[in-house]
Amino acid sequence: MKKFLFVLALGGLMISCGGKEKKEEKEGFEINRKKTESKAAEVQESVPVDLDNKGVGPIKSVTFDDTVNEELAAKGGQTFNTICIACHALDKRMIGPALSGVYERRSPEWVMNMILNPDVMLKEDPIAKALLKEYNNAVMLNQNLSEEDARAVVEFLRNK
Ligand code: HEC
Numbered sequence: 627m628k629k630f631l632f633v634l635a636l637g638g639l640m641i642s643c644g645g646k647e648k649k650e651e652k653e654g655f656e657i658n659r660k661k662t663e664s665k666a667a668e669v670q671e672s673v674p675v676d677l678d679n680k681g682v683g684p685i686k687s688v689t690f691d692d693t694v695n696e697e698l699a700a701k702g703g704q705t706f707n708t709i710c711i712a713c714h715a716l717d718k719r720m721i722g723p724a725l726s727g728v729y730e731r732r733s734p735e736w737v738m739n740m741i742l743n744p745d746v747m748l749k750e751d752p753i754a755k756a757l758l759k760e761y762n763n764a765v766m767l768n769q770n771l772s773e774e775d776a777r778a779v780v781e782f783l784r785n786k
Pocket of ligand 1 (some may be wrong): 706710712713721722723725728737740741748758759761762763764765766767769779
C-alpha cells in the first residue's frame with residue numbers, strides 16, 4: 627500500500643512538471659512570434675524605395691511596352707525557374723527577397739543591373755547595400771546571364 631501511494635505521488639509530480647513545461651513553451655512561442663512581427667515592420671523601413679535609382683552597371687535604360695510581351699516573359703520564366711529559384715520565391719522571403727511586385731519599389735534598370743552586375747551593386751548602390759545588410763550578408767551571385775536573358779527575366783517579373 628505504501629509503495630502504491632509512492633508511485634501515485636511520483637506520477638502526480640511528473641504530470642505537474644509536464645504541465646509546467648508546456649506552459650513555458652507556449653509563452654516562449656508567443657514571445658518569439660511578437661519579435662518576428664516587429665521585424666517585418668522594420669524591414670520595409672531599413673531598405674529604401676527609390677524608383678529613380680537605376681543602379682550601377684551596363685544598363686542605362688529599359689523601355690516597357692504598355693502590355694507585357696508574353697513570349698519574352700515565358701522565356702524569362704524558364705530562366706527564373708531554373709536559376710533564380712535557388713534563392714528567390716515570388717511571394718515569400720527566402721535567401722533573397724520575394725520578387726512579386728518588384729517594380730513598385732525598384733526601376734527596371736536597377737533590377738537588370740542587379741542581375742548583371744550584383745558584385746558592384748552590393749558594394750556601391752545604396753539600396754543593394756541596405757538589402758545585403760537586411761539579408762544577413764547573403765550575397766547575390768552573378769549568374770552570368772546575357773543581357774538578352776536578363777531582359778527576359780525582367781519582363782517575366784512584370785506579370786508577377
Ligand atoms: C545565390 C542566391 C541568389 C541567386 C541565385 C539570385 N539571387 Fe537575387 N538576391 C539574393 C539576395 C541574398 C538578395 C538581397 C541582396 C543581397 O543580400 O545580396 C537578392 C536581391 C535581388 C533583387 C532585389 C530585390 C529587392 O527587393 O529589391 C532582385 C531584383 C533579384 N535579387 C533578382 C534576382 C534574379 C532575377 C535572379 C536570377 C537571375 C537572382 N536574383 C538570383 C540572392 C540571390
